[in-house]
Amino acid sequence: MKIKNYIYLLITIALSSCGAELQQITFSEHIAPIIYKNCSSCHRPGEAGPFSLLTYQDAKSRSALMKFVTKTRFMPPWPADASYTHFVDEKVLTQDEIDLIARWVDEGCAVGDSSEIPAIPIFPQGSQIGTPDLVIKFRDVYKIKGNNQDQFLLMRIPYEIPEDKFISVIEVIPDNRKLLHHINAQLLSYEFEKKKDVFPGRVFVNLDSFPDKLIAYKELGLANDDGLTFPMLTQSVTNYLPGVTPPLYPDGIGGFKMTRKGALFLKDIHYGPSRVDTTDETFFNVFFAKQPSKRPIQEFQMGTFGISPTVPELIIPPNEIKTFTSSYQVPFDISILTINPHMHLLGKTFWAYAVSLKGDTIPLIKINKWDFRWQYFYTFKKMVKIPKGATIHTVGVFDNTRENPNNPFSPPQLVSEREGSMRTSDEMFQFIVTYLPYMNGDENISLDR
Ligand code: HEC
Known part of the structure; x- marks a missing residue:
């Protein structure tokens, strides 16, 4: 009897505090779908967001900040004006969604029927795209000196694979997200006979110490074994800037060939200034294509x-x-x-x-x-x-x-x-x-x- 009264009391309080005429805003019904669609791809372990937004607890503990950053449209980050043109993966909340988050927070962050919370979307680990067919890593951890200077490098990352492949996309996974400012990568494709061993050569050169690019190329071992001729070069196989996910085009569009022996050639890798010594271990996810591209980009x-x-x-x-x-x-x-x-x-x-x-x-x-x-x-x-x-x-x-x-x-x-x-x-x-x-x-x- 006592317990029943207590429950009635709780229900009355709940109804009076959120206004009985309005439908209650709950995490399970209203908020989780908004977060999973617009926030969790970045707010999960290993990604750019500084904390996870995956569970009810995650959202509840950040609720006031969530209300603030969505109201001011600071989050989700999408600088393009969505009333002008639309793009793939556009992340822009509607005014209704922003209002729902605000009401949910103001009304005390109800969970709703917790058995109805939609399943947390499954995101690929270490990728925004999926499971890569090949991962290309720096040969050594790159040590960034704490000298408070911008650093511009050329880096050559050699690889050998069992057979020639067609590539649909290469994704850059930044490690030191704070300092990595941009990467522009090209692909060097060696003819099998013309380069015995792709691995020798310096790992990187700092452009400040090598103003003459030809000397830098020599140090990096870019040339074929004859020292005179160079392998085939494919421009802009991947580009990185903060926030960038590479475009993945339909079959037959874009893509390029990767030969058995080759190297990613980071023609520009730029780290911003750091006051303390630190490191970077950015890596590259390579996704193979089923067929050669008919229409190169x-x-x-x-x-x-x-x-x-x-x-x-x-x-x-x-x-x-x-x-x-x-x-x-x-x-x-x-x-x-x-x-x-x-x-x-x-x-x-x-x-x-x-x-x-x-x-x-x-x-x-x-x-x-x-x-x-x-x-x-x-x-x-x-x-x-x-x-x-x-x-x-x-x-x-x-x-x-x-x-x-x-x-x-x-x-x-x-x-x-x-x-x-x-x-x-x-x-x-x-x-x-x-x-x-x-x-x-x-x-x-x-x-x-
Ligand atoms: C494209 C990646 C991305 C998406 C999508 C994204 N965030 Fe963020 N979020 C970040 C990053 C990176 C930061 C850190 C920004 C900074 O410190 O300037 C951040 C910071 C925040 C903060 C902390 C702000 C502060 O001042 O401390 C909140 C709260 C937040 N995000 C909520 C959200 C919500 C809610 C969504 C979805 C509606 C969302 N984010 C979507 C990447 C993202």
Whole structure:
């Protein structure tokens, strides 16, 4: 009798505190699905998020912060304006979802019927994609000196596999996520007879000590055994920037061949400055393809290092907010797959669109609040056709005032695109586009995994 009364009392309290007319917001029914879809891929062991969001306990113990970061749209991180264009794996909460999280927190984080909590999604270990067919690791742990300097390296990571393979994608798994700023990797494919042993040679060279690239290549042992000729080189087999997951295209699109003897050649590996000695053991997940690619991906970049100049020259005087553009007229019909806007710490907004000869505007991407930490390669849900003669325009605004909390200098100093420098305290204005020559029907091919 006593227990029954007690239960009635509890129910009355519960009903009065959450308003009997409103449906109660529970973890099992409302919150878990939002978190599993939008948060857990990063908030799980080994990934970028600083804590896990997998269980009711995880969510409850971070509930106030969750309410705050979703309301301010700090999380999930998705700099692209979802009212302008959409991309694969877009992570943007609806206003309803944000309100649900807020109500759930305000009402005391009810679990609901715990037997109804959806199963925690199964994420691949050490990958955002799946189980790799091959893992390529650094030959040695890389030791980062605590000298507070940017470090730029060339690294050659040799491998030997039993037979030639076709590759669909290579995924970079960053180890030292704090310091690893970017990687651009190429693939060296040796003809079997021309290189007896791919393993000798230095593991890496620091570009500051080897300004002459040819000497650096020699130290790394890039050449064939004759010392004169070089193996075949495939450009940009994988790129890494913070937050990047590589695009995985449908069968027959993209991909490349990997010969039995070869090496990943990290043409650019950039670590940001560190005050303490530390290490990095980034590795590479390789996924084989069933068939050779019929349509290899092509790439161009606009702006810094690109096929179209930045206008005016990228010089940003202190205490100024300044706009730059770059425009490129497309010489034949192309199908765009993926785009990557790139700026450094002074970036404020980024906008790209194309205008056809008929005057139609094709929206590409709008970033209203640039965030240096999240520089995705945005993959369109379906390829976007840019007709011959259309011009792609990019517009970047840089904020070199004190109001920019990411300004690397205080007081602000003149910042520019110094010849060949990728230092975080110098600037870049770049738009990387991967594309295929257009084929009929491309705009109907889904790029969603
Ligand atoms: C793409 C990866 C990614 C996704 C998706 C993501 N997070 Fe995060 N989250 C991070 C990283 C990285 C940090 C650390 C950021 C920092 O310190 O600046 C973080 C930090 C946080 C913090 C702590 C903020 C602070 O100031 O301490 C909270 C809370 C959080 N995330 C909640 C969420 C929620 C809720 C979602 C889903 C709605 C989500 N995150 C989705 C990567 C992610």
